[in-house]
Amino acid sequence: xxxxxxxxxxxxxxxxxxxxxxxxxxxxxxxxxxxxxxxxxxxxxxxxxxxxxxxxxxxxxxxxxxxxxxxxxxxxxxxxxxxxxxxxxxxxxxxxxxxxxxxxxxxxxxxxxxxxxxxxxxxxxxxxxxxxxxxxxxxxxxxxxxxxxxxxxxxxxxxxxxxxxxxxxxxxxxxxxxxxxxxxxxxxxxxxxxxxxxxxxxxxxxxxxxxxxxxxxxxxxxxxxxxxxxxxxxxxxxxxxxxxxxxxxxxxxxxxxxxxxxxxxxxxxxxxxxxxxxxxxxxxx
Numbered sequence: 001x002x003x004x005x006x007x008x009x010x011x012x013x014x015x016x017x018x019x020x021x022x023x024x025x026x027x028x029x030x031x032x033x034x035x036x037x038x039x040x041x042x043x044x045x046x047x048x049x050x051x052x053x054x055x056x057x058x059x060x061x062x063x064x065x066x067x068x069x070x071x072x073x074x075x076x077x078x079x080x081x082x083x084x085x086x087x088x089x090x091x092x093x094x095x096x097x098x099x100x101x102x103x104x105x106x107x108x109x110x111x112x113x114x115x116x117x118x119x120x121x122x123x124x125x126x127x128x129x130x131x132x133x134x135x136x137x138x139x140x141x142x143x144x145x146x147x148x149x150x151x152x153x154x155x156x157x158x159x160x161x162x163x164x165x166x167x168x169x170x171x172x173x174x175x176x177x178x179x180x181x182x183x184x185x186x187x188x189x190x191x192x193x194x195x196x197x198x199x200x201x202x203x204x205x206x207x208x209x210x211x212x213x214x215x216x217x218x219x220x221x222x223x224x225x226x227x228x229x230x231x232x233x234x235x236x237x238x239x240x241x242x243x244x245x246x247x248x249x250x251x252x253x254x255x256x257x258x259x260x261x262x263x264x265x266x267x268x269x270x271x272x273x274x275x276x277x278x279x280x281x282x283x284x285x
Contacts, residue, residue, distance in 0.1 A: 001207075001253045001256040001257045001260060002062065002253050002256070003062045003063060003064040003212075003248075003249070003256075004030065004031075004056070004059075004061035004062050004063070005028055005029065005030045005056060005061055005062070005063045005064070005249075006028070006029045006063075006064045006066070006245045006246075006248045006249040007026060007027065007028045007029075007052060007063060007064070007065045007066065007245060008026070008027045008029075008066045008068070008216060008218065008240075008241040008242075008244045008245040008248075009024070009025075009026050009045075009049070009065065009066065009067045009068060009241070010024065010025040010026075010068045010218065010237050010240065010241050011024060011042075011045075011067060011068055011069050011180045011183070011184045012024045012042075012180065013106070013108065013179030013180050013182075013183045014104060015104060015105055015106075016103060016104050016105070017040040017041050017103065017104055018040060018104070019038045019039075019040050020038070020235060021235055021236070021237060022237065023038060023039070023040065023237070024038070024039040024040070024041075024042065024045045025037070025038055025039070025235075025237045025238050025241045026039060026045065026048060026049070026052075026241065027238070027241035027242045027244075027245040027246075028052065028245065029242075029245035029246045029248070029249035030249070034242050034245055034246045034249075036238050036241060036242050038238070040104075041102065041103070041104040042100050042104055042106075042183060042184075042187065043100060043101075043102050043104075045187070046187045046190070046191075049065070049187070049191060050191065050194065052065075053065075053191060053195055053198075053199070053211050054195075056210065056211065057195070057198060057210055057211070060210075061210075062210055062211075062212075063210065063211045063212070064212050064214060064248065065211065065212070065213050065214070066213075066214050066215070066216035066244070066245075066248070066273060067184060067188060067213065067214075067215060067216065068180070068215075068216055068217065068218055068241075069177055069180040069181045069184045069185070069215070070152070070168045070177065070181050070215060070270065071087060071185070071201065071204075071213075071214075071215040071270035072087035072090070072152065072204075072266070072268050072269040072270030073087070073090065073152070073168055073268060073269065074148055074149040074150070074151065074152050074167075074168075074268075074269060075149070075152075075266055075268050075269055076147045076148055076149075076268070077090075077124070077148055077268065078090045078268040079268065080118060080119065081093065081115060081118050085267055085268050086204070086267055086268065087204055087267065087268050087269070087270055088201060088204050088205075090185070090268075091185050091186075091188070091189040091192070091201075092189060094111070094182065094185050094186050094189070095185070095186040095189040095190060095193075097111050097114070098111050098182055098183065098185075098186045100183065100186075106182075106183050108171075108179055108182040108183050109128060109130070109134040109137055109171065110134060110137075111182060112125035112134075112137050112171060112178070112182060113125070113134050113135060113136030113137040114136070116136050116137065117136055119145040119148075120145045120146065121142060121143055121144075121145050122138045122142035122143070123138070123141075123142040123143065123144055123145055123148075123169065124142075124144055124145060124148055124169040125137060125169050125171060125178060126138045126139065126140060126141050126142055126169060126170065126171065127139065127141075127170050127171035127172030127173055127176055127178065128171065128172055129172040129173075137171070139172075141169075141170070144169075150167045150169070151165065151167055152168075152266070152269040152270070153264045153266055153269060154215075154264070154269065154270065154271045154272045154275045155167070155272075157263075157264075157272075157275045157276045158217050158219075158220065158272050158274075158275040158276075158278075160220070160278050161222065161223065162219055162222025162223060162226075163217065163219040163220055163222055163278070164219075165177070165217060165219075165272075166178075168181050188201070188213055191213075192213070195211060197209070198210050198211055199211040199212075199213060200212055200213070201213045201214075202214045202260065202271075202273070203260075203262050203265065203270060203271050204267065204270065207260055214273040215270055215271065215272050215273060216244060216272065216273050216274065217272045217274070217275070218240035218241065218243075218244045219240075220244075220272075220274050220275075220278040220281050220282075221240060221243050221244055221247065221278075221281055221282060221285050223282065224243055224282055224285045225239050225240045225243055228243060243285050244281070244285070246285065247281050247282075247284040247285035248273075248274075248281070248284070250284045251280075251284055255280060255284070258277060258280065259273050259274050259277055259280070260273070263276065
């Protein structure tokens with residue numbers, strides 16, 4: 001469980017190119033230090049991630065790439081949608097359907113409505129910040145279809161001061177993460193397919209490949225981030241990816257192994273790296 005580089009990705013579902021607050025940030029921690037890049041669009045971010053993975057492989061460096069969005073869904077969703085109780089089947093399903101333009105315009109709302117149609121009632125996905133309605137995607141939170149929960153097990157474990165993961169079902173509004181999931185997962189799936197055999201997705205696959213993808217939640221370092229922002233004036237999004245990348249990179253193999261030990265393995269749901277170990281990350285940060 002030793003990595004030469006740790007990269008942390010803060011994703012964005014913004015419509016149109018954007019930099020600064022609430023945009024895409026990518027921090028990379030290595031023995032030489034930590035660097036951060038602000039990327040205006042999702043296609044440009046995909047190109048940057050491709051280059052990072054290719055460079056890590058060329059230099060024979062192990063890379064842990066953490067992405068700040070959910071890798072799975074509450075139990076029962078994926079199996080109903082794809083027929084397989086495996087989150088990676090959903091990754092492929094989304095990659096086949098979600099599109100994005102060079103200008104950062106995605107069809108994720110329409111795809112959310114398509115997924116809603118596989119379930120009874122109006123949900124589970126909801127929320128639309130656009131003036132034009134999307135048929136099949138309610139603006140307000142509906143009653144969940146029978147058998148689906150609001151949160152995954154890992155979301156509940158990750159809760160703490162300054163940390164309260166939102167459900168993936170919410171696509172718009174304060175703290176909404178669903179749009180990031182629907183636009184981010186297809187990118188990671190394409191990377192996984194492009195570098196076949198070199199990339200594993202934890203916890204769905206053993207983290208034994210040169211490149212390991214893992215879900216992260218920078219809010220586990222909320223207090224540390226607040227202090228850093230107050231002291232430096234840095235944009236919070238940049239501060240959190242820098243601090244989490246550096247904290248993970250500083251961990252030794254024993255501590256890292258603790259983070260990769262699953263207390264509640266759920267094939268459809270996945271797990272946030274560091275959930276239940278906020279104190280360990282904060283001490284390293």
